[in-house]
Amino acid sequence: MKMLDVKGLNISFALDSSSINICSDVSFSLAQGKVLGLIGESGSGKTITCKAILDLLPENAEVEAKEISFKGQNLLGLNQKEFDAMRGTAMAMIFQDPVGSFNPVKTIGWHFLHAGKRRNLKQYGRGRIFDDAEAALKEVEIANPREALKKYPHQLSGGMLQRCLIALVLFLKPSLIVADEPTTNLDNLVERQIVDIFDKLRNKIDASFIFITHDMTIAEQISDEIAVMYAGQIVEHGNTADIIDNPHHPYTRALINTARELESDVDVLTEISGDITSGLGVHDKCRFGPRCPLHSAECDKPIELRNIGNHGQVRCIKAESFEGHV
Amino acid sequence: MPAHLKYFLSRFLGALATIVVGSFLVFMVMKAAPGDPALTVLGDFATPETIVEFNKKHGLDNPLIIQYLDWFNGVIRFNFGQSLTISSGQDISDLLAYRLPNTITIGIYSIVIATLVSLVLGTAAALNRGKLTDTATTSFSILGVSMPDFWLGYMLILGLSINIGLFPAYGFISPFESISGSLHSGFLPALAIAAPMAAVFSRTLRASLVENLNRDHVIVAKSIGHSYKFIFLHHVFRNSIIPFVVVIGLQVRYLLGGVVIIEKIFGINGIGSLMVEAAFARDYFVVQACAVVFLATVLVINFIVDMICVLLDPRRAS
Structure with a gap:
C-alpha cells in the first residue's frame, strides 16, 4: 500500500516584492513500512519538502502540487483543523535540534501528558499516560524513564533529549515519521546510538520513515530507497543498493565517492567545486550544470526526471555514460 | 526543592x-x-x-x-526618630504609617493598570505583526515613553477632571476610609504613572511573544497536532511572561520617581510628597527615612519578582 504519494510539488517563498522558488517538481512515493533516505547538501530543499507535506511551513510559503496524498487521502484540500487532527497521530516529524524541541520551562513528562491528549488517552488519566510514555522511553533505550519524565529539558543532554523526542513521536504511534537529520547536532558516538535506534525501530514498528540526512553512509545503513535532492529538485531516486552500487547522476556519484573516501581515511577529500546557490531557481537548464564535469551545451535546457534501469529515476541526459563504472 | x-x-x-x-x-x-x-x-x-x-x-x-x-x-x-519640623517633633514612624498606605495604593494601582493595558496591547501587536494594530500600539508606546508624567498628570486633570468632571483634580481618599473612593480619586494619578510603564511593558511583551512564536518547540508542538490556542497559551505566552515580569520589577524604580512628582501634583499625602516637603523644610531625618523606605520597597519588590521568576522558569534555580 502506498503510504505517501507526492506529485509535482513546487514550493516558493513570498518576499516583500518578489517570490523565490525553493523546490520544483518534487515527486516521490513511499510504500508502507519502507524507509526513504532523503539526501542532499544544505539548502537542497530536503527539510522544506517534508515540512510542506506536514503543512508546517511559515505563512509566506506558497505550496503547489499536482497531488500530495497520505494513505489515499488528499492532503491538499485540508484546512488547519483537519491537519491538526492528522499531525502527530498519523504523521509526525523529528527535528534537528533536540534541545530547542522541548519547551524549556516544562518537564519532559508534561510534553508526554499533553501529547497523550492527542491520542485521546486523557480518559485513562495520568498514570496510564505515563505508563505508555515510559514504555516509549524504554524503546529508545533510556535507562530510567520514570526519572527522565520528571526532568526539565536543561537537565538532560542533547542525546537524551533526542531520544525523548523520538520516544514522544513513537508514543503518538504515527504511520509516517519524518526524521530531519536527527543526529546532526550530536557527537559521533551518540549519533551512532541514535542511528542504531532508528535501525531497530524500522524493523519493529509498522511505520514508514523519511530519513533526511546529508550522510550517505547513514542513508545506506537505514533506508530501503534513496532520493537525492539538489537545489530543490530530486535528481535521482532508486533502491538503496542500486543507488550505492550504480549511481547515474554525476552529483550522486560525487556524493558516494566522498563517502567512500571518508570510510577509507584518505588525506584529502575530493571536493565538488562551486556551491549550490548556482542552481537555485534555475528553470531553463540543468541545475547541477555549473558544477558538473560532464556539462555541455546540450544540458542547457529543462531536464526532466526520467526512468532508468528497473526501478530508478534520474534527472540527467548523460546518465547512461556512467553505466557500469563506478 | x-x-x-x-x-x-x-x-x-x-x-x-x-x-x-x-x-x-x-x-x-x-x-x-x-x-x-x-x-x-x-x-x-x-x-x-x-x-x-x-x-x-x-x-x-x-x-x-x-x-x-x-x-x-x-x-x-x-523607629526613625523625630521630625525636626513637623508638629515640633512628631515620630517619623507615625508619619510613615499614615502616609505609606496611600503611596502603596497608588503604586499597586498604577502597576495593575499598566499590566492590564500592556497585556492587551502587547498581545494584539504580536499577533498582528506589521499590520495596522502593530503600528498603532508602537506609536502609542513611543508617545507613552515620551510624555513626561507631570505633564501627562496636568493634561489628565485638565481633560478628565476640570472639563468633564469625571474624576477629582486634587486630593486622595485613603483606602482605609473607602476602597471605591480610593480607586476613584486615585485613578488619574495612577494613570499618569502607568502610561509610560504600559508603553515599556507592552513593547517587552510584544518582543518576547514574537521571539517565542519562532522557537523550535512551537513548530514541534504544531507537528504533534496541538491546536493554535494550546500552542499560544502553553508554548508562547507562558514563556513570554518571564521577561515581562522581570521588566515590571525593574520599572518599580521608575515608579517611585514618578510617585514623588505625581503625589505633589495631585495633593496625595504619600511618602513621595512627604519627602519633597521635608526636603524643602530641610528636615534631614524625614528625608533620610523616606529614602530608606524607598530603598526597602525596591528590594522587597525585586525579591518578590525574583521568586516569581524562579517559579516561572526552572532554569534559574540551577
Whole structure:
C-alpha cells in the first residue's frame, strides 16, 4: 500500500516584492513500512519538502502540487483543523535540534501528558499516560524513564533529549515519521546510538520513515530507497543498493565517492567545486550544470526526471555514460 | 526543592546586605548635604551653647559610625526618630504609617493598570505583526515613553477632571476610609504613572511573544497536532511572561520617581510628597527615612519578582 504519494510539488517563498522558488517538481512515493533516505547538501530543499507535506511551513510559503496524498487521502484540500487532527497521530516529524524541541520551562513528562491528549488517552488519566510514555522511553533505550519524565529539558543532554523526542513521536504511534537529520547536532558516538535506534525501530514498528540526512553512509545503513535532492529538485531516486552500487547522476556519484573516501581515511577529500546557490531557481537548464564535469551545451535546457534501469529515476541526459563504472 | 531553597536563601541574604550598604550610603549622603539640623530647628535662637546642647540631645556629637549604628538600630525596629519640623517633633514612624498606605495604593494601582493595558496591547501587536494594530500600539508606546508624567498628570486633570468632571483634580481618599473612593480619586494619578510603564511593558511583551512564536518547540508542538490556542497559551505566552515580569520589577524604580512628582501634583499625602516637603523644610531625618523606605520597597519588590521568576522558569534555580 502506498503510504505517501507526492506529485509535482513546487514550493516558493513570498518576499516583500518578489517570490523565490525553493523546490520544483518534487515527486516521490513511499510504500508502507519502507524507509526513504532523503539526501542532499544544505539548502537542497530536503527539510522544506517534508515540512510542506506536514503543512508546517511559515505563512509566506506558497505550496503547489499536482497531488500530495497520505494513505489515499488528499492532503491538499485540508484546512488547519483537519491537519491538526492528522499531525502527530498519523504523521509526525523529528527535528534537528533536540534541545530547542522541548519547551524549556516544562518537564519532559508534561510534553508526554499533553501529547497523550492527542491520542485521546486523557480518559485513562495520568498514570496510564505515563505508563505508555515510559514504555516509549524504554524503546529508545533510556535507562530510567520514570526519572527522565520528571526532568526539565536543561537537565538532560542533547542525546537524551533526542531520544525523548523520538520516544514522544513513537508514543503518538504515527504511520509516517519524518526524521530531519536527527543526529546532526550530536557527537559521533551518540549519533551512532541514535542511528542504531532508528535501525531497530524500522524493523519493529509498522511505520514508514523519511530519513533526511546529508550522510550517505547513514542513508545506506537505514533506508530501503534513496532520493537525492539538489537545489530543490530530486535528481535521482532508486533502491538503496542500486543507488550505492550504480549511481547515474554525476552529483550522486560525487556524493558516494566522498563517502567512500571518508570510510577509507584518505588525506584529502575530493571536493565538488562551486556551491549550490548556482542552481537555485534555475528553470531553463540543468541545475547541477555549473558544477558538473560532464556539462555541455546540450544540458542547457529543462531536464526532466526520467526512468532508468528497473526501478530508478534520474534527472540527467548523460546518465547512461556512467553505466557500469563506478 | 533544595535548588529553589538555595536560590531563595541567596537572594534573601543578598537583599539584606543591600539594605545595610544602601542605608549607609543614604546616611552618608545626608550627612554630606549642606546645612545643619541644629540651625534648621533653632533658627534665630541658635547660640553656640544651644547648638551644642541640641547636638548632644540628638546624639549628633558622636562619631559618624556610632551615629549611623544608632540610626540603623532604630530603622530595623521601624523607629526613625523625630521630625525636626513637623508638629515640633512628631515620630517619623507615625508619619510613615499614615502616609505609606496611600503611596502603596497608588503604586499597586498604577502597576495593575499598566499590566492590564500592556497585556492587551502587547498581545494584539504580536499577533498582528506589521499590520495596522502593530503600528498603532508602537506609536502609542513611543508617545507613552515620551510624555513626561507631570505633564501627562496636568493634561489628565485638565481633560478628565476640570472639563468633564469625571474624576477629582486634587486630593486622595485613603483606602482605609473607602476602597471605591480610593480607586476613584486615585485613578488619574495612577494613570499618569502607568502610561509610560504600559508603553515599556507592552513593547517587552510584544518582543518576547514574537521571539517565542519562532522557537523550535512551537513548530514541534504544531507537528504533534496541538491546536493554535494550546500552542499560544502553553508554548508562547507562558514563556513570554518571564521577561515581562522581570521588566515590571525593574520599572518599580521608575515608579517611585514618578510617585514623588505625581503625589505633589495631585495633593496625595504619600511618602513621595512627604519627602519633597521635608526636603524643602530641610528636615534631614524625614528625608533620610523616606529614602530608606524607598530603598526597602525596591528590594522587597525585586525579591518578590525574583521568586516569581524562579517559579516561572526552572532554569534559574540551577
